Amino acid sequence: MQKSAYVTDLRSLQGECSANYLRLVRLLGELEAGESREIELAGDGHWHGVLCLEVLERAPYTSILRVAQRGVLDALIEAPCMRVHLYHDVRMAEVTDFQRQRHFHGRYRYPNARMHQPDEKLQLNRFLGEWLEHGLAHGHSLDLPELP
Numbered sequence: 320m321q322k323s324a325y326v327t328d329l330r331s332l333q334g335e336c337s338a339n340y341l342r343l344v345r346l347l348g349e350l351e352a353g354e355s356r357e358i359e360l361a362g363d364g365h366w367h368g369v370l371c372l373e374v375l376e377r378a379p380y381t382s383i384l385r386v387a388q389r390g391v392l393d394a395l396i397e398a399p400c401m402r403v404h405l406y407h408d409v410r411m412a413e414v415t416d417f418q419r420q421r422h423f424h425g426r427y428r429y430p431n432a433r434m435h436q437p438d439e440k441l442q443l444n445r446f447l448g449e450w451l452e453h454g455l456a457h458g459h460s461l462d463l464p465e466l467p
């Protein structure tokens with residue numbers, strides 16, 4: 320019996336992208352292009368590293384961010400890094416690059432040469448959501464407030 324093809328769940332993808340937009344707005348505040356925010360991550364009494372959010376470009380309707388993490392395993396493994404596009408007019412944030420791979424499709428045939436899962440795009444956006452939610456729940460900003 321042949322397995323049915325994966326069908327992209329647009330409602331889930333759009334919901335995740337909308338939730339990620341709201342999470343990023345809470346974490347970023349009003350940062351401009353070239354500015355960044357660092358959030359120390361901890362949980363269960365352990366240090367998990369630093370979540371780095373950098374605004375690469377900012378325009379009236381879109382922004383491009385670099386989201387990365389650095390921590391104790393940096394010398395051993397490549398730390399997660401992604402590029403995220405924020406669409407301010409529709410209040411959505413979408414992962415467009417992850418670990419130097421770009422332009423993710425809504426679905427993939429499986430198996431494929433890059434070993435992407437059929438719902439790779441949805442999984443990357445869910446990963447971003449979990450990452451940001453951890454930062455909101457267990458992180459604190461390393462940025463010092465400006466003194467008058």
